[in-house]
Amino acid sequence: MSKNRREFFRVDFGGLIDGEIRREGWEEALPIEIENVSAGGLVFYSPEEFPMDEKVECSFSILGRPFLLDGSIVRKTKKMVMNEHGVAFTVDQGTSSELFKQLNYYQIRQRKGGLDEE
Numbered sequence: 710m711s712k713n714r715r716e717f718f719r720v721d722f723g724g725l726i727d728g729e730i731r732r733e734g735w736e737e738a739l740p741i742e743i744e745n746v747s748a749g750g751l752v753f754y755s756p757e758e759f760p761m762d763e764k765v766e767c768s769f770s771i772l773g774r775p776f777l778l779d780g781s782i783v784r785k786t787k788k789m790v791m792n793e794h795g796v797a798f799t800v801d802q803g804t805s806s807e808l809f810k811q812l813n814y815y816q817i818r819q820r821k822g823g824l825d826e827e
Contacts, residue, residue, distance in 0.1 A: 717747040717748040717749045717809065718747060718812070718816075719745050719746070719747040720745060720746055720747070720812045720815055720816050720819075721744065721745045722743070722744070722745065722746075723819070725742035725743060725744055725754065726742070726743045726769060726770075727740065727741075727742065727743070727769070728740075728741045728742070728743045728751075728753065728767060728768060728769035729741060729767070729768045729769070730753065730755070730759075730765050730766065730767050730768075731765065731766040731768075732759070732763065732764075732765055733763070733764040733765065733766075738766075738768065739755060739757055740755075741753040741754065741755045741767075742754045742755070743769055744793075746769070746771070746808075746812060747812070748798075748805045748806075748808050748809040748812065749797060749798055749805075750780060750783070750795060750796050750797045750798050751767060751769075751780075751795075751796050751798075752793060752794070752795050752796075753767075753793075753794055753796065754788070754791045754792065754793055754794075755791065755792055755794065756790065756791060756792065757792065758785065758787075758792045759782045759785065759792070759794055760782065761782055761783070761784075761785065762781055762782060762783075763781060763782045764779070764780075764781050765779070765780055765781065765782060765796060766778070766779055766780075767779075767780060767796060767798075771808075771811045771812065771815050772811065772814065772815055772818070774811050776804075776808060776811075778798050778800050778804065778808070779798065779799050779800065780796040780797055780798040780799055780800075781796065781797060781799065782794055782795070782796060783795050783796065783797045
C-alpha cells in the first residue's frame with residue numbers, strides 16, 4: 710500500500726478549467742489550463758515553460774468564486790507541445806481555508822451530479 714504524501718485533498722475537474730498566471734515583475738497575465746487544485750497548490754498546462762522556483766500569481770474561479778493566489782513553480786514536465794507545471798501556494802491560513810471550503814463544496818456537488826459545467 711502506498712502512502713499519500715499530500716497534505717490536502719486534490720480536486721480533479723474532469724477536464725481543464727481556464728485560469729491565468731502572472732510572472733513576478735510582469736504586467737501581462739498568461740492564459741493557462743488548470744487540471745486540478747488543492748488548498749496547497751495546483752497543476753496547470755501552458756505552452757510557456759516556467760523555471761523552477763519562479764514566483765507566480767495564479768487566478769481562477771471555482772463555482773463563480775474568484776481566487777488570486779501567490780505561489781512558486783515546484784515541478785515541471787514537458788508534454789508534447791504543452792508544459793505541465795506544479796505550483797505550491799504561499800497563502801495565509803484564511804485564504805487557504807476559504808479555498809479548501811470552496812473545493813470541498815465543488816467536490817460534493819460533483820459527486821451528486823449537481824454541476825453544470827461552469
